Amino acid sequence: MKDSNPPSSYLSAQKNHINEIVDIHLESLADDFLPQLGKTVLTTYYNAFIVHNPIIIVKMENKVVGFAALGIHPIDIRSLFLRHYKQIICTLLRKPFLWGQAVWLAVPRKHATIYPEIQFIAVQKRYRGLSLGSNLIAHTQRCLSERNQTYLQVKTHDTNTLTNHFYQKNGFVVTGKEKRCNKTFHIYSKKIDE
Ligand SMILES: CC(C)(COP(=O)(O)OP(=O)(O)OC[C@H]1O[C@@H](n2cnc3c(N)ncnc32)[C@H](O)[C@@H]1OP(=O)(O)O)[C@@H](O)C(=O)NCCC(=O)NCCS
Secondary structure (H helix, E strand, O other), X not given: OOOOOXXXXXXXXXXXXXXXXXXXXXXXXXXXXXXXXXXXXXXXXXXXXXXXXXXXXXXXOOEEEEEEEEEOOOOOHHHHHHHOHHHHHHHHHHXXXXXXXXHHHHOOOOOOOOOOEEEEEEEOHHHOOOOHHHHHHHHHHHHHHHOXXXXXXXXXXXXXXXXXXXXXXXXXXXXXXXXXXXEEEEEEEEEOOO
16 A cells, blocks of 8 residues: 555545545444444434534545544534434443443533544544544644634543554643543643644
C-alpha cells in the first residue's frame, strides 16, 4: 500500500457518508460502548451528531477510509437511550459488563469538556500508517481555527500505547485524567495555531 499510495482527499462529511463512517467505526472501535449496541443505534447517533458537529472524512479510491468526528456541541446521549431503549436493555442483559458505561453516559456531568473534542477518530485497518490519521487531525484544527476556537481535546485510555503515541506525535500533551468505570483516560489538549 505504502509504495503506490492513491491520492487522498479530505472533506466535510454529509449525511450520505454516515453509512461508511459507521462501518469504519464498527471495525475500528469495536470494543467501545456504542458499537456494542449495534449498527442501528450507531447510525442514529451519527445522524444526530452531524446536525451540530463537523465530521471530517478522508477519501481514497473514491471511498471513505477514515474520519474524525469533532464534538463542538456534544449530543445528549440520553435521547439516544430513550429512542432505542428496548434494544439497549436487550444488549445490556446480554452484555452486563456494559452497564457501568451506560450509567456513566446517562448521568449528566458538572464538568463537561469545555473545549471541542475529537469524539472519535479512525482509519480503516488497511490504510493505517499512511499519515491519514495525522492529516485528519490537521484538518480538524483548520476547521476549528475557522470557528475561532483555540484548543482541541481528545481522551484516550491511559494504557493504549499506540493511541497515546499517536496523539503525542501530533503535538497533544496530557493535561488531565478522567476516571470512568475503573478505567483511567488521559485527557490530551493541543493549542490550535492561528
Ligand atoms: C489512531 C489512528 C486513527 C491513526 O491513524 P493512521 O492513519 O494510522 O495515523 P498516522 O499514519 O498519521 O500515524 C501512525 C501512527 O499511529 C500509531 N497508531 C495508533 N494506533 C494505531 C493502530 N491501532 N494501528 C496502527 N498504528 C497505530 C502508530 O504507532 C503510528 O506511529 P508511527 O508513525 O510513529 O509509526 C488509527 O490507527 C486507528 O484507526 N486506530 C483504531 C481506532 C482508534 O484507536 N482510534 C483512537 C481512539 S482514542
